[in-house]
Amino acid sequence: MRIDLETLQLVSRGFDSSASYTFSRLVNLTIDDLALKNASRLLRPACLPSLRHLALPGVWAEMDLKSLKKAHLEALLPQLETITLEAALFQLLPVYLFQYIDRTLFNFNACGYATPGSIVEVCHLRVREFNSQSFAFEMIETIPELVSLIRRRNPINLRSIYLHPSLRNPANLIDELSDLTIDLLEVCQEKGVEVIYEIQPETTVDPWISDEFCKRSRMQREAEGRTVMKRC
């Protein structure tokens, strides 16, 4: 029996792709920093001819760059419609990934990380753990920095920001979070940054590839295609 997977998500040290296999119908692939170390033979166009969406959660440290280099992602990138990366990788982003920044969604973990100034240079940002009340203390420092960075940057590359649906109604949040959310929404409106509410990955078994981002990227490409057709 043949199983043609369309989605594969590997979060594991145990993964081994020492042999070369072809996933002819695989469209979505999520592979974390641990699995990436052994996936160098998998991330090739010949092995993944139908791949359109790639997510690399947990890939952000300098040592992960070695795995990225070994994986030879460059050849795979042109066929991808969306890429999902950690925002912490942005400062170390290899040049070959930088040119695909308009189709990349960067995950920004609002808790426990410093807010890099470069964060607002990305086009699409998913702010994670912003809805978690248990992390409110850390976010009280992090989110105002993000708001300030967005406000100061002119012009701004940031086109969309992805938030948890619970932030749609800030009045339901605790006071500190409510104020932070209102500030963030206001500055986004002021700067023309679209706010998109979507359920977010909370554990490593959750889907990391954003349906909304995929949908919007597809619509964007179709709109661009129509424009080109009209010009012709």
Add this chain to the structure above:
Amino acid sequence: MSFPSLPPELVRQIIESSVPSSFHSTTKKERQATLRSLCLVSQLFQSIAQPLLFRTIFVNSPGDLACALASARAKEAYGMIETLVVEDKHEIWTATSAAKKLSLHASNLRTLILHFTRPKSQFRAYAIHLHPRTCFAFRNVSDPSTESSDCE
């Protein structure tokens, strides 16, 4: 108009919109409980809710796996399984068994999510290999006899 007299397409839309369309760790319990309850309402509800119930199999213990496979077998629902999520906190064989069984029966499996939480030292003996025909298989590196050879 009473509920049973609604067109099945409309009932299907109502049922599908009552549960999240895809797997998420925060909603999985509620989703499965809702679908199980809906299966008990009527034959019409069961015919719609049961495929949704079996669409996603979440396994994080040997007990989970045994239950899921026994139910799928009893309801002849292997063909309904589209997503397998394995979060292996306990024993590597959970994933191994799930992969073997499902690669034999779940012809419509399209999504595979694997998360292993065992410490690195305990993982040395195992490797996950992607099988060219069934796409995945698991093998105990130190014991080649455990290789998933029945995956065709």
